[in-house]
Amino acid sequence: MALRDRLRRLVQRPGSADLAPFRKVVDEAGTRESRVRALTDAELTAAASALRDADDPAELCALGREAARRTLGERPFDVQLVGTLALLSGHVAEMATGEGKTLAGALAAAGYALRGRRVHVMSVNDYLARRDAEWMGPLYELLGVSVGWVGQASTPPERREAYRADVTYAPVSEVGFDLLRDRLVTDPAARVLREPSVALVDEADSVLVDEAMVPLVLAGASEIDAAEPRYADLARRLRPGLHYATDDEARNVQLTPAGAREVERALGVDLYAAEHLATLTAVNVALHAEVLLHRDVDYIVRDGAVKLISESRGRVALLQRWPDGLQAAVEAKEALEASPSGEILDSITVQELIGRYPVRCGMTGTAMAVAGQLTEFYSLQIAVVPPNRPCVRDDEPDRLYATAADKEVAIVEEIAAAHAEGRPVLVGTGDVAESERLARRLARAGLDRVVLNAKNDAEEAAIIAEAGAPGAITVSTQMAGRGTDIRLGGSPAPSAPGTAPAEEAGSGRDGVAAAGGLLVIGTGRYHSSRLDDQLRGRAGRQGDPGGSVFFTSLQDDLVTRYAPDEDSKAAASPDGRVDDKGAHWIVGHAQRVAEGVDLELHRNTWRYNHLIGLQRREVLAEREDVLTGDRGDRLMAEAVPERHAELTKAAGGPAVADAARQIVLYQLDRCWAEHLGFLADLREGIHLRSLGRGLDPLIEFNSEAVPAGKSLLGRARELSVEAFTALTASEDGIDLDSAGLKRPSATWTYLVHDNPFGSLDERALRGLIAMFKGRR
Numbered sequence: 001m002a003l004r005d006r007l008r009r010l011v012q013r014p015g016s017a018d019l020a021p022f023r024k025v026v027d028e029a030g031t032r033e034s035r036v037r038a039l040t041d042a043e044l045t046a047a048a049s050a051l052r053d054a055d056d057p058a059e060l061c062a063l064g065r066e067a068a069r070r071t072l073g074e075r076p077f078d079v080q081l082v083g084t085l086a087l088l089s090g091h092v093a094e095m096a097t098g099e100g101k102t103l104a105g106a107l108a109a110a111g112y113a114l115r116g117r118r119v120h121v122m123s124v125n126d127y128l129a130r131r132d133a134e135w136m137g138p139l140y141e142l143l144g145v146s147v148g149w150v151g152q153a154s155t156p157p158e159r160r161e162a163y164r165a166d167v168t169y170a171p172v173s174e175v176g177f178d179l180l181r182d183r184l185v186t187d188p189a190a191r192v193l194r195e196p197s198v199a200l201v202d203e204a205d206s207v208l209v210d211e212a213m214v215p216l217v218l219a220g221a222s223e224i225d226a227a228e229p230r231y232a233d234l235a236r237r238l239r240p241g242l243h244y245a246t247d248d249e250a251r252n253v254q255l256t257p258a259g260a261r262e263v264e265r266a267l268g269v270d271l272y273a274a275e276h277l278a279t280l281t282a283v284n285v286a287l288h289a290e291v292l293l294h295r296d297v298d299y300i301v302r303d304g305a306v307k308l309i310s311e312s313r314g315r316v317a318l319l320q321r322w323p324d325g326l327q328a329a330v331e332a333k334e335a336l337e338a339s340p341s342g343e344i345l346d347s348i349t350v351q352e353l354i355g356r357y358p359v360r361c362g363m364t365g366t367a368m369a370v371a372g373q374l375t376e377f378y379s380l381q382i383a384v385v386p387p388n389r390p391c392v393r394d395d396e397p398d399r400l401y402a403t404a405a406d407k408e409v410a411i412v413e414e415i416a417a418a419h420a421e422g423r424p425v426l427v428g429t430g431d432v433a434e435s436e437r438l439a440r441r442l443a444r445a446g447l448d449r450v451v452l453n454a455k456n457d458a459e460e461a462a463i464i465a466e467a468g469a470p471g472a473i474t475v476s477t478q479m480a481g482r483g484t485d486i487r488l489g490g491s492p493a494p495s496a497p498g499t500a501p502a503e504e505a506g507s508g509r510d511g512v513a514a515a516g517g518l519l520v521i522g523t524g525r526y527h528s529s530r531l532d533d534q535l536r537g538r539a540g541r542q543g544d545p546g547g548s549v550f551f552t553s554l555q556d557d558l559v560t561r562y563a564p565d566e567d568s569k570a571a572a573s574p575d576g577r578v579d580d581k582g583a584h585w586i587v588g589h590a591q592r593v594a595e596g597v598d599l600e601l602h603r604n605t606w607r608y609n610h611l612i613g614l615q616r617r618e619v620l621a622e623r624e625d626v627l628t629g630d631r632g633d634r635l636m637a638e639a640v641p642e643r644h645a646e647l648t649k650a651a652g653g654p655a656v657a658d659a660a661r662q663i664v665l666y667q668l669d670r671c672w673a674e675h676l677g678f679l680a681d682l683r684e685g686i687h688l689r690s691l692g693r694g695l696d697p698l699i700e701f702n703s704e705a706v707p708a709g710k711s712l713l714g715r716a717r718e719l720s721v722e723a724f725t726a727l728t729a730s731e732d733g734i735d736l737d738s739a740g741l742k743r744p745s746a747t748w749t750y751l752v753h754d755n756p757f758g759s760l761d762e763r764a765l766r767g768l769i770a771m772f773k774g775r776r
């Protein structure tokens with residue numbers, strides 16, 4: 001290894017990429033600027049398309065910079081081009097808030113497209129996908145690259161069209177849902193997606209790490225699947241303490257040995273025998289519905305139906321159902337008519353979705369803190385791109401209070417003081433409830449404020465863009481208005497399309513800058529320091545003045561949950577403030593434990609999903625052969641040659657081949673959905689069963705899931721042969737109804753954000769906290 005390389009390795013942070021080669025290319029691009037400026041638009045487009053045959057990143061940078069200058073009125077800074085090159089090398093570019101990632105990403109997407117690849121720019125919501133695609137549209141056009149966007153409301157033809165473009169902007173969840181729907185088509189022409197090529201992920205850390213294990217689910221309404229009322233009745237009869245126990249946070253309920261005996265007596269079964277797994281699941285689900293889900297807190301009953309209240313959002317969640325029989329159990333508890341059951345047809349995690357792309361890259365303001373995970377789960381390196389202008393934000397140390405009440409008083413005082421000086425304040429809260437509590441306090445103090453709670457992305461973007469206006473007070477949960485630039489003094493007047501945007505907002509800016517710029521206040525540390533940094537990053541963009549401070553208390557959820565046994569004897573001053581180093585250490589410690597727990601949960605979920613992913617791949621490979629080839633027909637001809645010949649004689653070869661295809665596809669999809677249901681039950685019950693036998697739950701899970709998966713294809717074939725044999729044919733063709741194929745009458749998609757079965761995680765959580773304590 002050359003000495004230079006060795007030195008570089010010494011100074012470079014692990015997991016980070018060397019920027020030197022990128023800087024060289026950017027310098028080279030700089031020397032070409034005057035030549036490129038002299039090109040007409042048509043010449044520029046031609047020069048860009050010539051890149052399709054030449055690997056010339058410096059030329060790409062030079063042309064891209066000129067195209068951005070002409071179309072957007074923004075000349076990309078050198079550091080932005082460094083970011084572009086890092087993305088083109090398949091890295092995650094870490095660039096601070098407001099450094100212009102949208103533009104750096106668009107140039108990279110154009111670069112990939114000009115190399116002949118199709119790019120999906122994955123954003124976190126509809127609003128940002130559309131905004132970025134439209135904003136960058138003229139830039140792409142001048143470079144001769146086509147662009148499209150997909151949103152929740154896009155129709156299948158619109159989606160197909162958008163994915164046909166060289167570059168497609170879409171929320172990551174929509175791409176996942178399209179993939180799931182495409183997997184179930186019975187006609188290849190109905191697919192909307194094409195082969196995955198390049199994934200460029202915006203907010204890479206939150207998508208690839210925080211949301212990596214969130215399942216995207218495709219469910220289908222088929223039969224009405226009512227929960228048996230006897231389980232609901234039984235659950236109602238059981239007595240707390242005696243028959244079941246809940247944990248402190250009431251997120252987990254378990255039968256006690258006495259409860260298990262009672263259930264066994266009532267039902268007359270051995271609850272923990274493998275063949276009664278379904279009964280055990282039904283009892284657990286009924287108990288969960290009875291004890292943990294409360295009417296008017298977790299759900300409401302409206303028009304004879306159960307409607308969920310999403311805890312984090314405080315509104316009735318549309319089209320959302322609890323998974324895995326819980327919906328039916330709550331309906332049984334409320335003695336309501338059962339709604340069509342949502343059978344899970346397939347699901348995919350964000351991690352698996354991204355893993356399908358041969359080329360992955362991404363950008364975010366906060367990546368280094370998860371460098372290890374980006375390498376472990378995605379083999380990604382991080383390019384830490386320095387800011388264009390140094391950050392001068394003043395990040396104050398935490399202000400710690402003994403009690404939550406003292407903390408809240410201090411927060412309101414701090415906001416009032418900043419406001420009195422005309423300084424805008426952005427307050428980041430933990431959840432909607434906290435935002436609303438704070439808003440009430442501010443109202444009592446006579447302070448005008450705006451509250452955002454991640455309900456409407458477009459509206460919130462418009463509001464948060466004004467968070468830098470003189471004296472503005474904006475209270476926001478962590479997710480609200482993300483991806484929106486906060487300019488000091490407020491947002492500039494909108495400029496006509498195609499012209500340069502107005503410079504920094506007028507008169508208000510100087511006053512706000514003199515008052516210290518935007519002040520960001522955190523009402524408590526998040527469960528990861530990365531989220532803290534994201535909040536801080538909203539102030540001090542592009543070298544602006546700004547400040548940030550977190551208010552914490554020893555009663556914060558983070559502390560009571562993750563460092564419950566750490567006792568602080570520190571004395572508080574009369575206003576409740578605690579300066580003791582040890583007490584501050586507790587808060588930091590709780591956050592480190594929380595980060596460790598999240599990582600372990602990620603790994604654990606990944607381990608369970610890994611096997612399912614392998615099995616899915618096998619089933620999908622078979623499905624693809626059936627869908628696009630003659631595999632279905634051949635299978636039937638081999639299994640029941642006489643029947644095959646008879647049908648062919650009656651209806652003709654093509655009709656028989658088509659019927660065979662439809663039948664095998666149907667049975668494969670059915671068996672897969674059933675297998676997923678089985679795995680979900682298995683996983684739910686596995687902890688109890690493995691605890692009883694002292695086995696590792698994952699090994700126990702795999703030992704049952706593997707053989708079940710192995711028998712899946714054989715079973716689908718058997719069922720197909722049965723259905724094929726039962727077909728009736730006439731001169732009019734084959735009557736497929738005679739094969740009993742009933743595909744779901746409707747499908748819908750959802751994200752499982754709030755897992756109502758908190759049990760696994762909670763149990764794991766307690767174990768993990770103990771483990772981390774042991775390590776100290």
Ligand SMILES: Nc1ncnc2c1ncn2[C@@H]1O[C@H](COP(=O)(O)OP(=O)(O)OP(=O)(O)O)[C@@H](O)[C@H]1O
Pocket residue numbers: 074075076077080095096097098099100101102103365482483484485
């Ligand atoms: N080269 C440039 N010259 C002038 N302005 C620029 C340049 N690049 C970006 N900007 C402006 O900087 C602002 C921030 O850009 P952008 O929203 O892409 O930042 P970001 O890095 O994505 O921030 P966030 O982390 O909030 O998503 C935008 O208003 C954009 O128009």
